[in-house]
Amino acid sequence: MSEPLIEVKDLKVQFNVRDGIIHAVDGATFTINRGQTLGIIGESGCGKSVTAKAILRMVPRPGKVTGGEILYHRRIKSNGSEITDIVNITELDPDGEEIRKIRGGEIGMIFQEPMSSLTPVYTAGSHIGEAVGLHRLVPIRKVGAQMVETIQAHRRISKQEAREIAIDMLRRVGIPKPEQRVDAYPHQLSGGQRQRVMIAIALSCEPKMLIADEPTTALDVSIEAQILDIMRELQETVDMAIMFITHNLGVVAEMAEEICVMYMGKIVERASAVEIFYEPQHPYTRALLKSIPHVGKKSRERLASIKGMVPDPFNLPSGCVFHPRCPEYMPGKCDRIVPSWTQVGENHWARCLLYEGV
Numbered sequence: 231m232s233e234p235l236i237e238v239k240d241l242k243v244q245f246n247v248r249d250g251i252i253h254a255v256d257g258a259t260f261t262i263n264r265g266q267t268l269g270i271i272g273e274s275g276c277g278k279s280v281t282a283k284a285i286l287r288m289v290p291r292p293g294k295v296t297g298g299e300i301l302y303h304r305r306i307k308s309n310g311s312e313i314t315d316i317v318n319i320t321e322l323d324p325d326g327e328e329i330r331k332i333r334g335g336e337i338g339m340i341f342q343e344p345m346s347s348l349t350p351v352y353t354a355g356s357h358i359g360e361a362v363g364l365h366r367l368v369p370i371r372k373v374g375a376q377m378v379e380t381i382q383a384h385r386r387i388s389k390q391e392a393r394e395i396a397i398d399m400l401r402r403v404g405i406p407k408p409e410q411r412v413d414a415y416p417h418q419l420s421g422g423q424r425q426r427v428m429i430a431i432a433l434s435c436e437p438k439m440l441i442a443d444e445p446t447t448a449l450d451v452s453i454e455a456q457i458l459d460i461m462r463e464l465q466e467t468v469d470m471a472i473m474f475i476t477h478n479l480g481v482v483a484e485m486a487e488e489i490c491v492m493y494m495g496k497i498v499e500r501a502s503a504v505e506i507f508y509e510p511q512h513p514y515t516r517a518l519l520k521s522i523p524h525v526g527k528k529s530r531e532r533l534a535s536i537k538g539m540v541p542d543p544f545n546l547p548s549g550c551v552f553h554p555r556c557p558e559y560m561p562g563k564c565d566r567i568v569p570s571w572t573q574v575g576e577n578h579w580a581r582c583l584l585y586e587g588v
């Protein structure tokens with residue numbers, strides 16, 4: 231029943247900067263199934279956003295995908311029946327037509343921080359600018375015009391039809407009087423309304439997947455709850471998958487069926503949300519869960535820092551990169567051997583020497 235939509239295999243993304251090479255994503259492997267919500271958690275700087283951007287071919291310069299593949303299983307009609315065509319996103323031209331069709335059309339994206347979405351960051355000609363232009367509100371243009379443009383970029387319909395879809399979408403995300411609000415400028419809306427508009431834009435093309443990178447971080451709790459409800463509701467009606475990136479463990483517990491825990495560019499544990507919360511196996515996951523006071527309750531706190539510092543990206547520890555901070559550190563092993571992906575339960579995987587019998 232669970233059919234893969236996006237398969238990320240051994241993905242590597244590097245930033246070559248003046249001081250050296252940052253391995254922002256270092257061999258990440260995971261699958262997102264159709265209609266499924268996958269949560270991605272981990273401390274700041276561990277590679278969550280860069281992974282999301284790689285899926286849309288939007289890694290900013292000087293970043294480069296240096297290894298692995300991202301397979302998008304696209305359903306297409308052929309001779310009256312439906313077949314699956316597999317596209318390797320890492321091989322697409324980042325400015326080419328194919329990725330532009332996928333970006334914003336088949337895969338939508340909502341960024342963190344709605345306030346910053348008011349900054350005009352559109353730079354014509356750059357693929358990042360283009361994607362940003364599609365998913366960030368430009369302050370000097372009416373909301374409806376921006377929505378119509380996005381919808382028309384991905385669907386062959388008239389302006390009038392696109393405007394009707396835009397109004398309907400605004401209504402569905404709970405914007406009052408959408409027939410009037412469609413002609414508002416972004417600054418005339420509240421922060422919560424702007425974020426809803428962003429969601430409306432991302433969802434207006436009925437994407438197969440929504441990448442939500444801390445979509446509600448800047449919002450207050452009641453608006454956050456409404457937006458999460460809207461996302462879930464729309465997910466059911468269009469069978470959309472969601473990649474949900476967040477620091478808020480309460481929110482991820484509510485939204486995600488499965489969770490990947492990331493540390494220093496690697497997925498270190500993956501399991502159902504229930505198992506991650508109740509039977510975490512990787513010492514890093516356990517430390518993360520301890521770092522918030524009430525798991526399961528709606529905590530507004532970001533993950534508190536756990537013991538020790540996140541390592542210097544130019545000078546990564548040998549063996550398991552978590553070993554200098556790990557309460558289960560086994561000298562002579564963890565500092566020497568790179569742990570491999572090990573099955574620790576029925577649908578539960580971890581990257582830790584505790585489970586490798588070494």
Ligand SMILES: Nc1ncnc2c1ncn2[C@@H]1O[C@H](COP(=O)(O)OP(=O)(O)OP(=O)(O)O)[C@@H](O)[C@H]1O
Pocket residue numbers: 245247252253254272273274275276277278279280281290291292293543
């Ligand atoms: N444009 C860039 N230039 C250089 N390094 C970058 C750039 N963007 C990201 N990085 C580096 O890549 C690594 C992963 O960053 P990323 O933004 O994916 O972290 P994150 O997990 O999303 O963190 P946060 O939770 O704070 O959003 C970090 O070490 C970061 O410094």
Ligand SMILES: [Mg+2]
Pocket residue numbers: 278279280443
């Ligand atoms: Mg991020």
